[in-house]
Amino acid sequence: MAPGSPDRRVLLFGGRGMLGREILREWGGLGHEIVAPQPSECDVRIAGDVERVTALVQPGIVVNAAAWTDVDGAESRPDDAFLVNALGAENVAAAAAGVGAVVLHVSTDFVFDGRAGRPYDEFDDPCPLTLYGRSKLAGERLVARVAPRHFVVRTAYLYGRGGRNFGSTLLAGIRGGETIRADATRRVAPTWTRAMARQCLRIVGTERYGVWHAASAGETTWVGFAQAMAGRLGRDARIVAxxxxxxxxxxxxxxxxxxxxxxxRLTRIPPMPAWNLALDEYLESEGSEAG
Ligand SMILES: NC(=O)c1ccc[n+]([C@@H]2O[C@H](COP(=O)([O-])OP(=O)(O)OC[C@H]3O[C@@H](n4cnc5c(N)ncnc54)[C@H](OP(=O)(O)O)[C@@H]3O)[C@@H](O)[C@H]2O)c1
Structure with a gap:
């Protein structure tokens, strides 16, 4: 497939978000021609905007990494979350289907309530606890309804450059000698955005449409993650569990x-790396003080 051919032409929504910027970097580095409109140029809540941009670009792949990601804010502003995460996702998927493109829509582990006490696979029934989770599940269903050639890729516990969440700000906090207050209870698998961007590319290549899970292998807690990062940096961090x-x-x-x-596993594409191995690569890429 030559660069610039429709299959290599990607329209990316959410390109300046934490995950979006790694998709730009990784996919762009492999010869994909990526158009990533800013929210001010194309707001996914406005169907006409999304259709116009999609018709102009004529992509082979549409990636939706745009989302309302304020999990706590969604509790008090559910309509705002549903507008972006449900109707916005539908707008993107409908426009993709309209030009014959496949759509890769990013979703979340928060579609599950966590009560199973074991990891969830793609065939488990969702049951969200939060309004954010409900809005994302609504988006998944709308995407599947309007775009038969869809990949709904659920990820979890993302961290990376430019992020504002716990995992992403941890590096600066540890380097700055801050006291780190971390969750010692939840079982998590911190997932580097770059590893997730790479996995998305493999998933698109399968042409197996439907739901996919893509998060780090293994598990820890946020305290364990903070300790692991501090250890690799050679810092004696103050971590309050x-x-x-x-x-x-x-x-x-x-x-x-x-x-x-x-x-x-079923399609024999490489699994996501274990969280601790991805952490090593993340720190290396950030020019860590380790070693
Ligand atoms: N972060 C996590 O831990 C996590 C975990 C599981 C799943 N996910 C999912 O992963 C995906 C990417 O998350 P992320 O952490 O990269 O999020 P992020 O950093 O908050 O980026 C989201 C992007 O969406 C854009 N956006 C928001 N509303 C928009 C609108 N109406 N029209 C167009 N663009 C809009 C934002 O624009 P601005 O640049 O203007 O803000 C931002 O660039 C999301 O689907 C999220 O639900 C994230």
């Missing part, structure tokens, strides 16, 4: 919404 409920978050968090990548 807290119970999830003591963190005072507006939205409840699933205790265990680990994602099992059964589809990757």
């Amino acid at each position: 807290a119970d999830t409920r003591a963190l005072g978050l507006a939205a409840p968090r699933p205790d265990c919404s680990l994602l099992e990548g059964r589809m990757a």
